[in-house]
Amino acid sequence: MNRRRRIYEGKAKVLYEGPEPGTLIQHFKDDATAFNAKKHAVIEGKGVLNNRISEFLFERLEEIGVPTHFIKTLNMREQLVREVEIIPIEVVVRNVAAGSLATKLGLEEGMQLPRSIIEFYYKADELNDPMVSEEHITAFGWATPQELDEMMQLAIRINDFMVGLFLGIGIKLVDFKIEFGRHYENDHVNIILADEISPDSCRLWDTQTSDKLDKDRFRQDLGGLLEAYQEVARRLGVLNQNRPATGAGPVLVASNNPTGSPS
Numbered sequence: 001m002n003r004r005r006r007i008y009e010g011k012a013k014v015l016y017e018g019p020e021p022g023t024l025i026q027h028f029k030d031d032a033t034a035f036n037a038k039k040h041a042v043i044e045g046k047g048v049l050n051n052r053i054s055e056f057l058f059e060r061l062e063e064i065g066v067p068t069h070f071i072k073t074l075n076m077r078e079q080l081v082r083e084v085e086i087i088p089i090e091v092v093v094r095n096v097a098a099g100s101l102a103t104k105l106g107l108e109e110g111m112q113l114p115r116s117i118i119e120f121y122y123k124a125d126e127l128n129d130p131m132v133s134e135e136h137i138t139a140f141g142w143a144t145p146q147e148l149d150e151m152m153q154l155a156i157r158i159n160d161f162m163v164g165l166f167l168g169i170g171i172k173l174v175d176f177k178i179e180f181g182r183h184y185e186n187d188h189v190n191i192i193l194a195d196e197i198s199p200d201s202c203r204l205w206d207t208q209t210s211d212k213l214d215k216d217r218f219r220q221d222l223g224g225l226l227e228a229y230q231e232v233a234r235r236l237g238v239l240n241q242n243r244p245a246t247g248a249g250p251v252l253v254a255s256n257n258p259t260g261s262p263s
């Protein structure tokens with residue numbers, strides 16, 4: 001397996017050449033990094049959980065008509081995905097103030113935002129992924145106005161869907177980061193969701209206890225990262241490693257928010 005051609009190695013994943021043209025194998029590593037890789041650790045089992053969680057979320061998103069790169073899971077750590085040209089923009093969607101937004105604007109962490117907010121960051125490690133505006137993105141040609149429009153519409157759909165999905169299992173979706181790619185097929189180019197969605201790239205808080213069930217456990221040295229990711233996987237109904245290709249689905253939990261609206 002290791003003689004496969006490695007196309008790209010990132011902080012938490014490796015991309016290998018796929019079995020057919022136009023496909024890649026996305027391998028989830030156990031590495032955890034933060035602060036642009038200044039902090040690093042290996043947390044055994046994290047890659048397996050992220051593979052499962054991301055697979056589940058991408059499958060559910062496909063079901064509601066969000067095009068994604070996901071084709072199928074190959075094994076505990078690997079997925080077969082469509083090859084795309086990654087758009088060098090991280091799209092962050094926020095529902096609740098936390099992280100860099102709370103710091104930058106002096107907001108109290110946990111404050112419900114007046115509405116969901118989309119932000120863009122230019123993917124450039126050497127520049128620490130600076131925040132950029134739509135103007136920068138189109139002026140420098142990182143994405144066309146049409147592509148940007150499509151990315152924003154998809155980001156809103158993904159957020160609306162995931163807020164509800166997580167609320168149903170007692171988790172508040174505070175914010176998350178997604179990436180898109182151009183998928184070339186015959187004469188068409190489509191914008192599709194790529195990369196991953198996992199507790200590495202989302203902020204997920206227990207609705208009852210406000211416990212952090214995401215990578216902030218690592219960033220803030222809270223400990224218990226693997227247990228938190230396991231809890232997310234368990235509530236999504238994807239913890240059983242030997243389950244058939246489709247999981248039992250999310251486990252509904254009682255909500256302290258009977259209106260069902262994001263709080």
Ligand code: UDP
Nearest residue numbers: 092098099100101175176177200201202203
């Ligand atoms: N995020 C990510 N990768 C990054 C930066 C951020 O997945 O390189 C996610 C992060 O986990 C959070 C959201 O994007 O869910 C917003 O992150 P923020 O801008 O607050 O940055 P941070 O505080 O993580 O530096």
